[in-house]
Amino acid sequence: MSRAPRSQSARRALGTDDSETPILHVDMDAFFVEVELLQRPHLRGLPVAVGGAERGVVTSASYEARAFGVTSAMPVGQAKRLCPHLIMIPVSHGAYSTVSRRVMDILGSFTPVLEQVSVDEAFLDVSGDRHRTPTQIASEIRTAIRTGEGVPASVGIAATKHVAKIASAHAKPDGMLLVPKEETATFLADLPIGAIWGVGDATRKRLEQRGISSVRDVRQLRREDLERMLGKHGGSLWDLAHGIDPRPVVTTRVEKxxxxxxxxxxxxxxxxxxxxxxxxxxxxxxxxxxxxxxxxxxxxxxxxxxxxxxxxxxxxxxxxxxxxxxxxxxxxxxxxxxxxxxxxxxxxxxxxxxxxxxxxxxxxxxxxxxxxxxxxxxxxxxxxxxxxxxxxxxxxxxxxx
Missing domain, CATH: 3.30.1490.100 (DNA polymerase, Y-family, little finger domain)
Structure with missing residues (x-):
């Protein structure tokens, strides 16, 4: 999912509490790099990446390295051409999952309705908390992770999982963003089509060839138009572009x-x-x-x-x-x-x-x-x-x- 610059509506949304935005998406920032920097604090603030040697690939890059264009899955040779002073750290197998388990334990202490989706991200449903607002909970989560594990986390808060995930991407690095339910449509409108969950490079290029490059463009189409272009995936894309995402936070999955x-x-x-x-x-x-x-x-x-x-x-x-x-x-x-x-x-x-x-x-x-x-x-x-x-x-x- 690509990340677009924060919109004015997104900045206005931050700090506005809304009981109808109970979904949090917690996303660890440059997680593998941050775990490595716990043992190498002298490298903080420098362009750092975790990955293989000269013939390997980048697994995770610091924001200082990303400023030079270094990204994950990029060959190390290319990354070093873009950033000649890039510092490569070899992968520490096991270290990341150890920290991840402790972070998930922290998240589980705030709500039992927790859905871990990868080693460094999770959704939480905090609608059952009657004593704190979602933004208060998000702030406490970020503090608890920083204090307990020494790594940063960004949090997106919204009425749906899809918008919460986009909000956390806009909050990076080390930030928090609330998108109130009533601002969802405005927040989504100016995003590029690649920001929609599930739109990869192939789908994005296919849509752009038809002049569809933003969420606003999708909203000009009928649902059946998108379904003709993309099959059933087109219907899902139409729903997400309109802020429709009924998926709950799932604590247990039936494995497929x-x-x-x-x-x-x-x-x-x-x-x-x-x-x-x-x-x-x-x-x-x-x-x-x-x-x-x-x-x-x-x-x-x-x-x-x-x-x-x-x-x-x-x-x-x-x-x-x-x-x-x-x-x-x-x-x-x-x-x-x-x-x-x-x-x-x-x-x-x-x-x-x-x-x-x-x-x-x-x-x-x-x-x-x-x-x-x-x-x-x-x-x-x-x-x-x-x-x-x-x-x-x-x-x-x-x-x-």
Whole structure:
């Protein structure tokens, strides 16, 4: 979702309390960078980015680096050409999720109606708080996160999730913005079409080719006009442009899929290393299926090569499974190693339902699932690193991992 400059109406809205704006979107600012700066305070105020080495990509950039045009997912070489004095910090695996869990605990102390949508953002419904206004709660949240974790957070406050998310983007960095319900239409009108939730580059370009570049332009169209252009997505876009978004803050989700994907800051060129990562991802998917008493009918993979081209493939099973051995067998059969190497690999299981795994093949007598369940028990008792498939225990360190 692209960010537009704050409008005059947005600035006027800030600081006006409204009981009809109970949705908060809390978004951590340059989260990975801020976590790293906790250990490197001498770098604060300098152009800093988290990511790989020369052949890697930028994961997160400080606002000082963004002023030079550095953005996430940008190759490090390009980032350094834009910002010659850019300071690169390697990724600290695990550090971000640790801080994220503590931040979510802080948010949960303000309301039980909390929906975490990523490692660094969440929605809150504060309509049940009769003692504080939404802006008071937002201010207290920002103070609590800053005091407790030492990192900044921006908060958008609105009547709907969609507008609250846009408001938090306008509040960055380290700010707060309220859009009262009665100002929603005015606030949205002047935004570029790319600011609407779900409008990516392809949809934006398609609309701009038809002269539709702003939310105001969308409002000149009939709903059926957009649906003819974009299918059902056109109807959703029309609703959001008019401030219509009935989605509640959801504390629990019915999972439609389970997956794990990893981005590598150094391109993986060894097929054996790539397949080992896929095996590990298959085991993670299977474990989570068993934990939830679910089985999957479909296995998919996602591969991004060195040129940032992404390919997805999937296969529907004859019988549902929650066994890593079967998930990996199918995922591996879908995999074609890109000539330039792999920058991202992911395994996902879909079309989930309640149940136990069926016998996948005539040769499978159920022992694979029994072995994996035994592994689940050992890991829960002694930790995830204490046991695993023998093929995931390398005899020497693997480059790039």
């Amino acid at each position: 899929s389970i997956g794990k994907e990893e981005t590598y800051f150094e391109v993986l060129r060894d097929p054996a290393v790539v397949r080992a990562r896929m095996l590990d991802q298959a085991h993670e998917c299977a474990r989570r299926l068993r934990d939830r008493s679910l089985v999957a009918w479909r296995v998919s993979i996602k591969v991004r090569d060195a040129s940032f081209t992404t390919i997805s493939r999937s296969h529907t099973l004859g019988q549902p499974t929650n066994v890593a051995q079967e998930i990996y067998r199918v995922a591996s059969s879908l995999m074609v190693m890109p000539p330039g190497g792999v920058r991202l690999i992911g395994v996902r299981v879909e079309n989930l339902e309640r149940g136990e795994s069926s016998q996948a093949t005539l040769e499978d007598d159920g022992r694979a699932e029994q072995a994996e369940r035994a592994l689940d028990t050992i890991r829960k008792r002694f930790g995830s690193g204490v046991a695993g498939p023998a093929t995931l225990l390398p005899s020497k360190p693997e480059d790039g991992l």
